[in-house]
Amino acid sequence: MADDLVEDYVDHCRMHGASWTDIGAALGVSRQAAQQRFHAPHKRYNPDEHFTQELRLAMGHVKRAAVQHRNNYIGTEHLLFGLTAEDNSATRLLERAGADRARLHGAVAARLSLGASQAAERIAWTPYSRKAIAVAEDAAREAGSALIDCDHLLLGLAALGRGVAVGVLDEAGVDTDALRA
Numbered sequence: 001m002a003d004d005l006v007e008d009y010v011d012h013c014r015m016h017g018a019s020w021t022d023i024g025a026a027l028g029v030s031r032q033a034a035q036q037r038f039h040a041p042h043k044r045y046n047p048d049e050h051f052t053q054e055l056r057l058a059m060g061h062v063k064r065a066a067v068q069h070r071n072n073y074i075g076t077e078h079l080l081f082g083l084t085a086e087d088n089s090a091t092r093l094l095e096r097a098g099a100d101r102a103r104l105h106g107a108v109a110a111r112l113s114l115g116a117s118q119a120a121e122r123i124a125w126t127p128y129s130r131k132a133i134a135v136a137e138d139a140a141r142e143a144g145s146a147l148i149d150c151d152h153l154l155l156g157l158a159a160l161g162r163g164v165a166v167g168v169l170d171e172a173g174v175d176t177d178a179l180r181a
Contacts, residue, residue, distance in 0.1 A: 010038045011127035045133065045148075052149040054088040061085035066123050070115035075126045076157055076165035081108045083150050083157075090150035099174045108168045128163040132156035155180060 006027070013023050024034035047056045062082030066074050083090040084105035091101040125133075133148070136156035140148045157165045158176040169176055 007038065010034070011131070014038075014127060045137075050137070050148055052147045054150050055148055055153060058082040058085065058088060058090070058150050058153075063123065065109075065112060069112045071113070071123070072115060073124050073126050074129050076128050076132060076160065076163035077108055077111050077168070079129055079132060079153060079157060080165035080168060081105065081112065083154055084108060088150040090154035093151045093154060093179065094174065097174055097179050099169075099172055104168070104172050104174075107172055108165070111164055111168055128160055132160055132163075132165075135159045 010023055013026075019031075020035045021031040023038070024031040027034055029037075045051065047059060051059065059082060062074060062078045065078050065081045066072075071078070084094070084101055087101070094101060094104065132153065133156060136148050136152040139152040139155045140146070143152070145152070157163070158169065158179045160166055161176070166176060169179075
């Protein structure tokens with residue numbers, strides 16, 4: 001548990017602009033040691049091999065939202081925006097939990113901030129978004145599916161317990177604990 005907490009701390013610090021030198025100093029190790037320990041290569045997901053057709057469509061909405069808002073990152077808010085853009089397994093799960101898809105989509109759209117410059121062709125995922133997709137992959141595997149679907153990604157976002165997407169879900173009255181159950 002301690003290792004998970006430290007990893008979350010480092011992810012949070014990196015997401016908010018802390019340097020590897022600052023993180024190393026806080027942990028009592030060198031910059032290089034901190035970077036080697038916590039900057040492991042992240043798994044790359046090939047949409048054709050890892051995602052259902054529904055999730056590939058949602059990911060199109062995710063990338064368009066980042067580009068239109070001139071964001072050079074894909075955060076949890078972009079993921080929730082893409083998941084709520086049209087009917088899919090995530091929106092059906094949300095509706096069973098009492099949420100209105102259109103209102104939720106509008107609420108998350110209002111939280112998307114406008115960046116200062118054009119987004120690059122290749123947009124980086126935030127640590128929270130990477131963690132959500134990793135949890136989604138685990139949820140798919142537990143469900144006996146070889147592919148990650150929209151509902152798995154929604155569960156991955158809910159499992160984080162923090163981030164813009166969780167904040168929007170909480171404000172909309174979605175009980176993320178019940179969603180995970």
